[in-house]
Amino acid sequence: MRMLEDTKALLARVLVPNAPKICSLPLDQARRMMQGSIELLERPAPRLARINTFTIPGPDGDLPVRLYDPLETGAASPVVLFFHGGGWVFCNLSTHHSLCAEIAQQLGLRVLSVDYRLAPEYPFPAALEDSLAATRWVAGNPRELLGNVTGLVLAGDSAGGNLATVACQQLAGTLAVPLLAQCLFYPATDLANRYASAESFAQGYMLDTEDLQFFTRSYLPRRALRADPRVSPLLADNLENQPPALIFTCGLDPLRDQGRAYAAKLIQSGVKVHYEEAAGQIHGCLNMRKALPSAQDQLTRCLAILKQMID
Template sequence: MALDPQLAALLALGAGAPRTETLPVAAARAQYEARIAAMPPAAPVAAVTERMMQGPGGPLRLRIYTPPGEGPFPLMVFFHGSGFVLCSLDTHDGICRNLCAGSGCLVVSVDYRLAPEHPFPAAPEDCLAATHWAVAQAAGLGADAARLMLAGDSAGGNLAAVTALRLRDEGGPRPVGQALLYPVTDWHSPGTPSYAENAEGYGLTRATMEWFWGHYLPDASLSAHPHVAPLRTPDLAGLPPALVQSAEYDPLRDEAELYAGRLSAAGVPVRMTRWPGMNHGFLFWTGRVEGATAAMAEACAWVRSVTG
């Protein structure tokens, strides 16, 4: 189908903004933070608090969302996009509130270190450490560590997938699921057909992805490392059940779907949904764009189904 008209209208509003890859990193971050004012209101939650933990590279900030009701609640550790370079706890506050309210999980959102100041492997190191922290602190937070869920969008989907791999391979708690929302799963070169089909005109561009990767992974010789590109992991058996959502008009569509296919082939239970008419990042518009609202409802229902 054609690009959703509601999304097309939103893209038109931002058509005059400078392209991300043409900006200094600080200006690109400011441009993304400015979008918060345009985001629709999120679902109400019972409480939002912040905590600090000692991460591998220093203090690490966490934002904790508690759902209505009586705990202990399932525990979701959430990693935000964008591109390992941009965005923050604030840009993804609405997504986390919607996930918390809709899934009934206590959500721990992780303010991991960003590139280029902190290139790979800083982000996955922080995400793994934050997951261990959340599990260790679960009882005090009102959560059930035995019902651990990993989740993330875009680059955060990459970090959720990588954290699941590392917990499997390095020892640690076993998540009951991983929710990968239009995730990055592979290096940009040579790229999949959707990289060419959706290279321009739908928000995220191929040039922006190359800019992100250039900051996150200065040493391209590491591009096949499983903690960089989980799609290139030789063995995906034994990973937790996965929800993978892709968007029709997204350069990352095919790599998300290829990862879902490889998980399924390895015996991992997978729910894979391609959302027609949607573009990369469409979940920011939950409550305003019908497809985004439906996809968030699907994600929350799937999380409830695997966390019990």
């Protein structure tokens, strides 16, 4: 498959021969390196009317969140609840700050980013429990959001896409406000099976086989959990009650076929799906939009589609 020119230039710059794998480094060092890499490669966040960081009640103490409000009108509107990627091991509110601000600005909606607990210190189901708790909290119209919530969009990238997907499956039809859509950027949907894209792009495309294995071991110390639908939402028996989905995958991503398969299963279940695939693009591109200008264009296209879905 042809590689985009900006992607080719980035990979030539960052893939240093014989460099240690990030997953082989001490955890604190690896997390700092991941954050530093994103800061170098990501665009500055757009200015918004209000950005507040605070905590909400979580299942195991306070849960940090960050609210992005592009308008600060106090008017009732939908809210986008965003779960960051990073293999359930890396990343935080800061690594996805620019992306969340961009989503808020382009949609003209409030975005709440959730800093869920990370593995391996907190393996499954900690991240999922935090995600469910945050969703229920937002659906309850808390005063901290300074404006009623008329509906929810659950969104996330990679591991965060996994959490958004599972939260939709767990909570559809149970909340005080409707789930209007799910927005999944290159989501992990099946940790139990191996796909052709994982073989085709096993090395040399930023997210390698070793990384995937490290993330899976960290999040799921028990191998038997990989087939649990709360981990692998593609394996859920029934998807008929799921909200409309925007699913974005990258052509050079080992997770590509998982996103394709989940889109296909939703369609077979009668769920409305808009599927976008960025040919020649790599996993994590939406956090590297300064280095990958093409990814900014792709994000803008996805958000325009999402806006139409929820208007």
